[in-house]
Amino acid sequence: MSHGPARKTLQAGVTRNDRLMSDGRTIRYYDTEVIPRTAQDQRPQEDQPEIGELRLDSLLNEWVAMAPHRQSRIFLPPKELCPLCPTVGDLLTEVPERTYNVVVFDNRSPSLRPPDQDWVLPKLLGPSTATATAAGKCEVVCFTQEHGKSFADLSPAQVRTVLEAWRDRTSELSQLPYIEHIFPFENRGEEIGVTLAHPHGQIYAYSFLPPRVARMLEAARNHKELTGRVLYDDVVAREINEKVRIVAQNQHWIAFVPFASRYPFEIHVAPRTAVADLSELSLEACDAFPEIALEVLKRLDGVFAIPMAYIAAWHQAPIREDRDLLRLHWQITSVRRAPGKLKYLAGSESAMGAFIMDMYPEQSAQQLRNVVLGK
Amino acid sequence: MSHGPARKTLQAGVTRNDRLMSDGRTIRYYDTEVIPRTAQDQRPQEDQPEIGELRLDSLLNEWVAMAPHRQSRIFLPPKELCPLCPTVGDLLTEVPERTYNVVVFDNRSPSLRPPDQDWVLPKLLGPSTATATAAGKCEVVCFTQEHGKSFADLSPAQVRTVLEAWRDRTSELSQLPYIEHIFPFENRGEEIGVTLAHPHGQIYAYSFLPPRVARMLEAARNHKELTGRVLYDDVVAREINEKVRIVAQNQHWIAFVPFASRYPFEIHVAPRTAVADLSELSLEACDAFPEIALEVLKRLDGVFAIPMAYIAAWHQAPIREDRDLLRLHWQITSVRRAPGKLKYLAGSESAMGAFIMDMYPEQSAQQLRNVVLGK
Numbered sequence: 001m002s003h004g005p006a007r008k009t010l011q012a013g014v015t016r017n018d019r020l021m022s023d024g025r026t027i028r029y030y031d032t033e034v035i036p037r038t039a040q041d042q043r044p045q046e047d048q049p050e051i052g053e054l055r056l057d058s059l060l061n062e063w064v065a066m067a068p069h070r071q072s073r074i075f076l077p078p079k080e081l082c083p084l085c086p087t088v089g090d091l092l093t094e095v096p097e098r099t100y101n102v103v104v105f106d107n108r109s110p111s112l113r114p115p116d117q118d119w120v121l122p123k124l125l126g127p128s129t130a131t132a133t134a135a136g137k138c139e140v141v142c143f144t145q146e147h148g149k150s151f152a153d154l155s156p157a158q159v160r161t162v163l164e165a166w167r168d169r170t171s172e173l174s175q176l177p178y179i180e181h182i183f184p185f186e187n188r189g190e191e192i193g194v195t196l197a198h199p200h201g202q203i204y205a206y207s208f209l210p211p212r213v214a215r216m217l218e219a220a221r222n223h224k225e226l227t228g229r230v231l232y233d234d235v236v237a238r239e240i241n242e243k244v245r246i247v248a249q250n251q252h253w254i255a256f257v258p259f260a261s262r263y264p265f266e267i268h269v270a271p272r273t274a275v276a277d278l279s280e281l282s283l284e285a286c287d288a289f290p291e292i293a294l295e296v297l298k299r300l301d302g303v304f305a306i307p308m309a310y311i312a313a314w315h316q317a318p319i320r321e322d323r324d325l326l327r328l329h330w331q332i333t334s335v336r337r338a339p340g341k342l343k344y345l346a347g348s349e350s351a352m353g354a355f356i357m358d359m360y361p362e363q364s365a366q367q368l369r370n371v372v373l374g375k
Numbered sequence: 376m377s378h379g380p381a382r383k384t385l386q387a388g389v390t391r392n393d394r395l396m397s398d399g400r401t402i403r404y405y406d407t408e409v410i411p412r413t414a415q416d417q418r419p420q421e422d423q424p425e426i427g428e429l430r431l432d433s434l435l436n437e438w439v440a441m442a443p444h445r446q447s448r449i450f451l452p453p454k455e456l457c458p459l460c461p462t463v464g465d466l467l468t469e470v471p472e473r474t475y476n477v478v479v480f481d482n483r484s485p486s487l488r489p490p491d492q493d494w495v496l497p498k499l500l501g502p503s504t505a506t507a508t509a510a511g512k513c514e515v516v517c518f519t520q521e522h523g524k525s526f527a528d529l530s531p532a533q534v535r536t537v538l539e540a541w542r543d544r545t546s547e548l549s550q551l552p553y554i555e556h557i558f559p560f561e562n563r564g565e566e567i568g569v570t571l572a573h574p575h576g577q578i579y580a581y582s583f584l585p586p587r588v589a590r591m592l593e594a595a596r597n598h599k600e601l602t603g604r605v606l607y608d609d610v611v612a613r614e615i616n617e618k619v620r621i622v623a624q625n626q627h628w629i630a631f632v633p634f635a636s637r638y639p640f641e642i643h644v645a646p647r648t649a650v651a652d653l654s655e656l657s658l659e660a661c662d663a664f665p666e667i668a669l670e671v672l673k674r675l676d677g678v679f680a681i682p683m684a685y686i687a688a689w690h691q692a693p694i695r696e697d698r699d700l701l702r703l704h705w706q707i708t709s710v711r712r713a714p715g716k717l718k719y720l721a722g723s724e725s726a727m728g729a730f731i732m733d734m735y736p737e738q739s740a741q742q743l744r745n746v747v748l749g750k
Contacts, residue, residue, distance in 0.1 A: 053735075055635035058610060060587070061594045064635040064730045068738065111723070111731045126598045126606060127613045127634070185722035193719025204723055212435070212728030215590075219436045223501045231501060235433060238502045259502070260430035260439040313726030331726060344568025345720060347560035348486070348579055351688030351706060353587030355439045356486045360428075363443065 011283060014164040019096065023048060025106035027095065030165045032157065039087070039096035051113045052134035054208070058126045062211040065134045067111040077196070079147055084198035086145050095142065102161045103142045104169055104203070112136025112204065119178055121208055135178050135207035141165060143199045150199050150307065151186060152297035159290035163278070166203075166314065167286070171279045173205045174319050181206045181213055181318050182277070189309025191335060191342055201312070209318055213326070217318070220325040232327035235259075236270050245365040248295045252288035255296050257365040262355040264337035265303065265310075265364050267296055269330040276317035277328050293330070295373065300334060302371030309342075310334040386658060389539040394471065398423060400481035402470065405540045407532065414462070414471040426488045427509035429583070433501045437586040440509045442486040452571070454522055459573035461520050470517065477536045478517045479544055479578070487511025487579065494553055496583055510553050510582035516540060518574045525574050525682065526561060527672035534665035538653075541578075541689065542661070546654045548580045549694050556581045556588055556693050557652070564684025566710065566717055576687070584693055588701070592693070595700040607702035610634075611645050620740040623670045627663035630671050632740040637730040639712035640678065640685075640739050642671055644705040651692035652703050668705075670748065675709060677746030684717075685709040 008016040010030075017029045017037040023046040029037045049069035057064050077083070083094045095103055115135035122130040143151055143162050154162070166184045173182050186201035187194050209217070223231035239245055239256040247267055248255040255269045269292060271285045281289075300308040311333050317326040335343045337358050348354045383391040385405075392404045392412040398421040404412045424444035432439050452458070458469045470478055490510035497505040518526055518537050529537070541559045548557050561576035562569050584592070598606040614620055614631040622642055623630040630644045644667060646660045656664075675683040686708050692701040710718045712733050723729045 057633070057635040057637070058598075058606065059594060059633075060590050061597070062728070062730075064637055064732055066732045066735055068732075068734045126594075126601065127609045181727075183722070183727055185726060187719075187721040193717065193721050202722065204727070204729070206727070206729060208729075210723075210727035210729040212726065215435050215728070219434060219501075222436070223433075226501065231433065234502045258432070258434075260432035262432070262439055311722050311725055313722055315726070333725065342568065344562075346562040346568050347558070347577065347686050347688055348585075350686055350708065351560060351587065351690070352556075352558055352579070352581070352585035353437070353590070354579070354581060354583075354585040355437075357439055357441045357443075359443045360441055 008168070010164050010168055011286065012160050012164055014161055016165075016168060021094075021096075021105065022046070025108070027103055027105035028165075029097065029100055030102040030104070030161055030168075032101065032161060037097055039098070041092075041096045042087075043092045048113075049109060051115070052111065054121075054132040054134050056122075056124065056129040058129065060211070061124055063208050065111050067109075067134060069109060079197070082147055082196065082198050084140070084142050084196055084200055085147050094140070095145075100142070100145050101158070102144070102165050104139050104165050107138035107140050107202070110136075110138035112138050112206065114176075115178055115207070119207075137173060137176065137179065137203075137205040139169065139203040139205075141169075141184065141201040141203060143201065147198050150188065151312075152294060152301055153199075154294070156290035156294065159293055160287065163286055163289055167278045167281065169203050170277055170316065173203070174279070176205070178207045179205045180209050180320060182316060183210070184278070184314045186310075186312040188312070189307065191309035213315075213318060216315075216326060217322055221322070224325060230274070230325060230327065232270070232329065233274055236274075244362050247299060247365055247368045248292055250288050250292050252282075252285040253292040255292055257361040257368070259361060261361045261364070262357065263333040263335060264343050264357070264359055265300060265308065265332075265334040265368070266361075267300070267332045267368070269293065269296060269332070271328060274327045276323045276326070278314065278316065281328070296332065298373055299368045299371045300332065302373065303367050304336065304339045306339070308334050308336055383543070385539050385543055386661065387535050387539055389536055391540075391543060396469075396471075396480065397421070398483075400483070402478055402480035403540075404472065404475060405477040405479070405536055405543075407476065407536060412472055414473070416467075416471045417462075418467045423488075424484060426490070427486065429496075429507040429509050431497075431499065431504040433504065435586070436499055438583045440486050442484075442509060444484060454572070457522055457571065457573050459515070459517050459571060459575055460522050469515070470520075475517070475520045476533070477519070477540050479514050479540050482513035482515050482577070485511075485513035487513050487581065489551075490553055490582070494582075512548060512551065512554065512578075512580040514544065514578040514580075516544075516559070516576040516578060518576065522573050525563065526687075527669060527676055528574075529669070531665035531669065534668055535662065538661055538664055542653045542656065544578050545652055545691065548578070549654070551580070553582045554580045555584050555695060557691060558585070559653070559689045561685075561687040563687070564682065566684035567686060588690075588693060591690075591701060592697055596697070599700060605649070605700060605702065607645070607704065608649055611649075619737050622674060622740055622743045623667055625663050625667050627657075627660040628667040630667055632736040632743070634736060636736045636739070637732065638708040638710060639718050639732070639734055640675060640683065640707075640709040640743070641736075642675070642707045642743070644668065644671060644707070646703060649702045651698045651701070653689065653691065656703070671707065673748055674743045674746045675707065677748065678742050679711065679714050681714070683709050683711055
């Protein structure tokens with residue numbers, strides 16, 4: 001199961017075909033038509049980079065991943081050298097086929113890598129905690145073969161295929177014994193540090209509970225004890241009730257600016273029927289996702305009439321513990337606070353963790369609602 | 376006591392003179408010679424901006440400060456309109472005097488403001504937690520009147536005066552009943568979001584425990600229970616013992632790249648004799664600070680031979696609880712990882728709190744030690 005079958009049928013008419021790359025990595029083609037995926041990776045074999053380290057920051061009891069091989073990773077190449085475009089002619093890219101819909105392949109410069117079989121996370125003992133190899137898995141998700149597009153330009157059917165790929169990866173990565181948490185996300189825009197312009201996202205599968213997830217779990221546990229209810233359900237109920245921060249909605253999803261957002265533009269997109277992760281979404285909820293996803297991203301691009309730099313993050317429940325305490329939601333945060341101005345994480349945010357917001361969430365929800373969408 | 380005496384004598388021959396600004400704010404002149412500070416603020420009276428809100432992000436149980444009036448604050452003005460230069464001729468700046476050494480004045484666009492007398496922080500109750508006014512205090516610290524200089528260009532005597540100002544503010548702000556934590560810091564460089572080029576820092580005095588301090592306290596409490604020792608003392612002892620990450624040292628201070636640093640260049644500067652905050656430093660430690668502070672900042676500027684963008688953060692123990700568990704240290708973090716490349720807080724760092732480091736701390740310590748310092 002760990003590499004999946006060579007061909008697999010998923011929901012919404014999507015099939016997946018797996019191929020090996022010349023350095024041993026796997027590429028998975030997600031298609032809605034039956035397309036033979038037989039192209040060979042023509043590139044010479046290449047050694048995979050060394051695995052990094054997990055070191056404990058004992059002052060906060062948080063793991064930090066050291067991935068020094070990433071310093072030399074490719075940085076904003078010109079369009080004609082894009083490694084995420086299909087392979088056409090002499091330029092051998094990460095995708096051997098001449099066309100593709102959606103592909104997911106193992107990251108060439110992964111921060112986290114599959115460890116040896118006997119790998120275990122060290123016990124937390126303060127400054128004397130042992131160092132571990134940086135176990136986990138990092139994958140790249142290409143949303144479309146078209147270099148100049150962005151997620152917001154995809155058709156609803158394309159978004160549906162991307163969703164199916166995310167769901168498939170979540171299910172399969174959940175089976176790996178060293179994985180604790182799965183995080184599909186997209187960084188968009190140079191302002192946010194994107195090093196490749198081609199529309200793509202990533203999946204990080206962590207071998208430890210990410211610090212922010214650990215804190216969300218703690219808050220959810222307290223709330224459960226206090227009220228018997230799931231915290232995120234109460235948060236969504238409040239937003240539905242107060243209405244002022246809702247940005248978009250349909251029968252299965254609701255999108256709102258959170259009551260205490262940390263960024264000038266922050267949106268949560270949550271299913272009305274709460275689930276733990278992408279793999280648990282109903283067929284109806286899946287089919288209703290493209291509409292709200294595209295609306296939300298177009299509203300973001302519309303606020304200042306320029307492509308909005310954002311981080312779009314899928315929050316899921318951890319794989320192995322407290323799956324009933326955290327809920328699936330898609331959190332989109334943008335650092336742009338005005339047409340030439342970004343919100344920076346400076347002293348207060350970075351060193352103290354105390355966020356200062358330059359506008360009220362109700363104002364940003366209003367601005368997002370005011371965007372007139374083309375059809 | 377809350378406004379301090381009009382004239383106050385501090386250590387190292389520094390005296391402080393207070394003046395009222397025309398909108399009711401206070402400016403404090405720190406000088407080493409006796410200089411009469413009598414200049415009047417000639418600007419018309421101006422209403423102070425409305426106080427913002429503290430809202431609880433219940434998903435993390437963390438307060439977020441809403442300060443919407445800050446949207447319109449002044450943004451990278453040209454040198455001849457700098458509000459932090461002394462007042463010369465017609466340009467009426469924040470500093471009415473024609474010359475100054477070090478001044479500290481109340482921020483004109485504060486994120487946090489002194490509240491009404493009956494202010495209390497609401498109880499944490501999840502999504503139903505009440506909203507509070509954004510209580511606290513924000514001050515601006517001008518390091519020198521010379522617009523084109525930076526902290527690293529100051530003379531040791533000037534750094535000593537700045538240190539005395541930080542110490543004085545820490546002592547005085549600690550007396551305010553609504554203050555829980557005091558945070559003097561400097562953001563340096565446009566890459567980090569600095570909106571005024573004049574060499575200056577800020578002081579945030581929070582009415583709540585900043586989230587990162589709360590987590591450091593939790594780790595320190597666990598360590599104390601487990602070992603009977605103070606966590607930060609053990610961290611410093613380890614660095615002294617392992618040597619490989621030490622960047623600079625003298626008789627009273629040690630500067631090192633932490634074992635699990637989160638940024639390409641991160642340095643902790645800690646006193647060898649542990650104290651809770653700036654006000655507790657011995658006279659000898661104070662007098663030995665300028666040397667190591669200047670060395671560390673010059674090494675940072677030397678790594679890529681360009682002024683390094685950084686956040687320099689004073690971590691202090693909270694005012695009211697567990698003062699024996701946290702230790703004073705000066706943490707300098709830089710996001711520059713290579714000459715044209717910044718480290719961004721993207722998906723993994725921002726949404727998951729899981730930091731990925733592009734180099735080993737030992738490498739960055741080596742690079743810092745390799746910098747050849749001018750005299």
